[in-house]
Amino acid sequence: MIDLVRxxxxxxxxxxxxxxxxxxxxxxxxxxxxxxxxWEVGKSAPSIDNVIELARLYKVSFEEILCLNEPALTLxxxxxxxxxxxxxxxxxxxxxKIQCDLPALFHECTGDExxxxxxAIARGRLPFDERLADKLTKEEKVILEGGCHR
Amino acid sequence: xxxxxxxxxLEEDELNELAKKVTxxxxxxxxxxxxxxxxxFMDEDDLGARMLDEAKAGRDISSFASFVDExxxxxxxxxxxxxxxxxxxxxxxxxxxxxxxxxxxKLCLDHGGSISGVEAKDLLPFASDDLMDSFFLKTVENNGxxxxxxxxxLLPFASDDxxxxxxLLMAKKGSALAEQYAPFASDDAFHQLAKEYLSGGCPNLDxxxxxxFMDEDDxxDIFKHYLRSH
Numbered sequence: 540m541i542d543l544v545r546x547x548x549x550x551x552x553x554x555x556x557x558x559x560x561x562x563x564x565x566x567x568x569x570x571x572x573x574x575x576x577x578w579e580v581g582k583s584a585p586s587i588d589n590v591i592e593l594a595r596l597y598k599v600s601f602e603e604i605l606c607l608n609e610p611a612l613t614l615x616x617x618x619x620x621x622x623x624x625x626x627x628x629x630x631x632x633x634x635x636k637i638q639c640d641l642p643a644l645f646h647e648c649t650g651d652e653x654x655x656x657x658x659a660i661a662r663g664r665l666p667f668d669e670r671l672a673d674k675l676t677k678e679e680k681v682i683l684e685g686g687c688h689r
Numbered sequence: 690x691x692x693x694x695x696x697x698x699l700e701e702d703e704l705n706e707l708a709k710k711v712t713x714x715x716x717x718x719x720x721x722x723x724x725x726x727x728x729x730f731m732d733e734d735d736l737g738a739r740m741l742d743e744a745k746a747g748r749d750i751s752s753f754a755s756f757v758d759e760x761x762x763x764x765x766x767x768x769x770x771x772x773x774x775x776x777x778x779x780x781x782x783x784x785x786x787x788x789x790x791x792x793x794x795k796l797c798l799d800h801g802g803s804i805s806g807v808e809a810k811d812l813l814p815f816a817s818d819d820l821m822d823s824f825f826l827k828t829v830e831n832n833g834x835x836x837x838x839x840x841x842x843l844l845p846f847a848s849d850d851x852x853x854x855x856x857l858l859m860a861k862k863g864s865a866l867a868e869q870y871a872p873f874a875s876d877d878a879f880h881q882l883a884k885e886y887l888s889g890g891c892p893n894l895d896x897x898x899x900x901x902f903m904d905e906d907d908x909x910d911i912f913k914h915y916l917r918s919h
Contacts, residue, residue, distance in 0.1 A: 630872070
């Protein structure tokens, strides 16, 4: 999975190196300035077409634009989401690829993100941390037990 | 003499005799005794048979539910299968055993999400894993809502396999619902999607939406495929 925030930082850095404004880049790619802004903050992914155009414009590979082949970033211990794509972090944690203090992270998660993490625990992909027990709602405890059934 | 106060002390025959008088009395009241007053003291088997008769006659079975033996509900489910409407069935739900609740949920799912006033969602706490998945798939097949619940409410409880199945189905159809399932879909599902896309098997797939979820090798293959074809 791509870390959209990291991709956005790359696009912004390449643009800044060429002293180009968001407006100028938008005009070259025939997209709106808002679209460029959304890419750069990691709110959305550029289309395949736009990634290819960005690569041609900046004379780099599409792999570089998408930060493929790059080593995983070290995430802040204090704030896993700081400067990172939330979906990327949650998926990484739920697959056991990103290590973290789960109860601390859980506190920062949205309802859907908590469900994803609880499903991962219920299915044995993540270890259960006893400190989580007090943080769960009644419904979340049911999910943790593997279902809403008997 | 107050018959009502004597009910705990009556023999089975006497209770049955009294029950006949009560049911045939105008307004269902005989000597201030109603049929509901008799229920706690009557034999479970007799009550089961009587509940079945009431159901067949189209009368409400609510008052029987807490007094009959669990086995008494199976014949009711048979009546449902035969297409009979059973009044008061919803009030019997807490008294069904797991197998009966499972069977009733299956009937709900097979009958458009509800049967005799019972909605599939009412049976959620009793659903087995397999039926939970069936329920989830029904919501998927019905544009995200079925039997009183939407897909979102069932997502936390559906199995990984069935979520992958739903995700692939919707993604290949080009349905926006696939975006809702994407965070829950497995890496294997995304890999399969990439493979099918590359083989040209998904003309309706919006690859722009899903490529960011894929692993690096699949993303590279998709971009190389794009470059070759443009």
